[in-house]
Amino acid sequence: MFEINAIFRKLTGKGSNRRLRLNKKIPAVIYGKKKKNLNIELNHDYIKKIEIKKKFYIKYIILNINKKKLKVKVQNIQWHQFKLKIMHIDFLML
Template sequence: MQIEISAQKRTLQGKGASRRLRGSGKVPGVVYGGENPAQAIELDHNNLYHQLKLEAFHASILTMDVEGQKEPVLLRDIQMHPFKLQVLHIDFQRVDPNKKIHMKVPLHFINAEISPGVKLSGGIVSHVLTELDVSCLPKDLPEFITVDLADLAAGHTLHLSDLKMPEGVEIPALLKGENLPVATIVIPRSVAAEEAAAVVSAAEIPTTVQKKEGVAKEGEKKDAGKKEAGKKK
C-alpha cells in the first residue's frame, strides 16, 4: 500500500511559531536522517489526522513530498494533545534502501474460531503481543505479520519461533535468544467450573448406585432373618 504525504518547508521555528501554526490548522514536524540535514516541515492537520487512522501509515514506507521533492520516509514519533484530538508534532526518518531498518509491525490473528482450544474447550484467545519489532531492508517491510491460531490447543502457547515470517524479515528478539510468547488459550472460570462439576457428578454416580445396592441387599438380609425367626416359632 503506497501512502504519500504532502508537506511544506517550515521557516519559522520556536514555541510561539508552532503555536500559531497549530492555530491555523497545521502541524509542525521534522524529517531527519540520511545524508541530508534535518528539515523542519509543516503539514495539514486534517489530512494527517485521517492518515494516522490507517494501520499501514504506522508500519509502511511512506512517500514524503516536500514542495515537489519526494523521498521515502518512516513515521518515527507523534506527539498528541493530552485531551484534544489534535496532533502537536510529528517526526519522520529518511530511509536508505540499502540499509536494514527496525520497525514495529502489527500482528493479525487468524483462525482463532477453529482452533481446538476455542472450538473444543470453550477457551478464549489471549493476545500477549499485538505488534512485533522486526528488522529488514525497506523493500521487505511487511504491513503486518499473520499469526495462524488454527492448531492452538487449550493450555498451549504460541511463541515467536512458531511464527512464519516473510522472506528477508528477521525478529531481533529471537536473535538475542528471547523466544517471547505471542498468544495463548485461556479457559474462563465459568467453563472450568462447569467441567469440574461434570467430572464430580460423573464420579458420584457409581457411588450412589453402590449405596442403593448395599441398602437393597441389607433389606434382603433383614427380610430373610425375619422369615427364619418365623419358621422357628
C-alpha cells in the same frame, strides 16, 4: 503507501509552532543518519484521517516537498494531553 504534501518551514520555536497549529497545520521534522534535519508543516485534517490506518505506522510514506519526493517512516507522534489533536510528528528519512 501514502503520499503526503508538505511545505518547508523556515521559522521554528514555540511561537511559530503555535501559529501553525491555530491554522490547522502540524509542525514536523525529518531527520536521518548523516543528513540535515528538515522542518516541515503538514495539513492536520488530512494526517488525522490517514493516521487511523495501521499502514501509516508500518509502511514508508512519500512526502512531496516543493516538487521533491522523500521516502520517510513515522518515528514518533506527539498528541495533545486530552484533545484528539496531533501536536508534532517526527519522520525518519529512509
